[in-house]
Amino acid sequence: MTISPVSRVPLSLEVAQRLRAAILDGTFPADTELPTETELAQSFGVGRSTIREALRVLQAHGLISGADTVSTARPRVTHERTAGAAGLALSTALQVGAIPLADLVALRTLLEAEAIRQTTSVPEAARSCLVTMAAAVENGDIHTFHAADVDFHVQLAYACGNQALGFVIGVLRDCIAGYLLDALAAVADRRTVLVRLLAEHQSIVDALDVGENDRAAEAVVAHIRGFYEPGTP
Amino acid sequence: MTISPVSRVPLSLEVAQRLRAAILDGTFPADTELPTETELAQSFGVGRSTIREALRVLQAHGLISGADTVSTARPRVTHERTAGAAGLALSTALQVGAIPLADLVALRTLLEAEAIRQTTSVPEAARSCLVTMAAAVENGDIHTFHAADVDFHVQLAYACGNQALGFVIGVLRDCIAGYLLDALAAVADRRTVLVRLLAEHQSIVDALDVGENDRAAEAVVAHIRGFYEPGTP
DNA sequence: TCTTGTCTGTTTGTCGGACAAGCCACTACG
């Protein structure tokens, strides 16, 4: 019998985990550059290829920047991409069938309704999204409309004051966005749907403006359900 | 002026995206092996290093297996790790996002209460966690107690039928776990607290067993709030 | 015939070297 029951993990993965831990515990602070690949290779005592594979893993997790364009810039520790990475990962799980879309939508409904209930005032950024959406309706530009739509919900979600709530809503939104856009593109009478969606958004804002948070929450629930439930033209 | 405003994407990332698309659209079906790295390199017309970096990205996304042990096995297309990858990504984002603990706890309270309301029966796994916790109380083993505590909540969360809800609760739980264990370790009269926590868990189960979901939800809220709110001995 | 030990080929994990392209700072020249 062997006395080494521990299955050896590849060096690249171990390096990735150690780098990840170093970033999370602040050894490499946010918004700073990492050492060069050669320096990392020397300090870890591994080859540059190994370091590069570890860096790819960290980039996939959104912990460091780079790799989206080819440049000589050193990768930077960043925390802004983690939400996008989480959204992408969740989206992958969704596409692959690990999590049903209906469950995600139900969760999103629950969270957005709660966020609306806790919101005291509508941020200006959300209002300007309404303007953008209105303009997009005129042009029939579903991409612009959709982008503003996403932004509207996220802005509203963060206005509730609970950062965790806003964050998770944003991630869910990222994850569902693709489906929403497809659904919009598939709609025959596009303009009618856009007008209705815009009106629903407006009614949410109106309810909030007069302090009727419960009515706003109901409007959000109806808004989301109305779009995802089957048989919605 | 150059006519290529599109910032060039590194080959490794492009390969990763194409491989990802190929996996998602079924070109590489689930539970099958990918071609060897050399074959992939030839078919994409790139070097093996490039393929390897792309594979690391896909592994980080949970789309293919491998890289957790060193072996000659080819990576397999798998869909079972995507949820885990998404959980890791979300957990990372939350850790890194400087989100106040109070917000995390508030969100967890909201979600667990909702999950309890939707739960129809207590899974056996959750019940056995209670037994483990009871034994841990006798031994004063806070680590075992805590592990069973976490497991109890996660088991209960998944029992609600909404996988997304259970998933997010599990992630939140992971994020908060460190704080909880520290708090437990800092408590002077450990046994009294453990006994109280165990009783609270039991009361949740009891309420669910008689179909009083609302009371169970209230018990969960009190259980969580009672532990995290300041001034709780 | 069946078992067993060996051997060979394949594949991954890792390393080192090499080169092109881009970026930055410095210098030399007008």
Add this chain to the structure above:
DNA sequence: CGTAGTGGCTTGTCCGACAAACAGACAAGA
């Protein structure tokens, strides 16, 4: 003083090499 060239550094990519692990073929012995 300003500008163009120049050299070094860094990333992205490729190639060749080798150890370790695994699978299958293959031969030797009971």
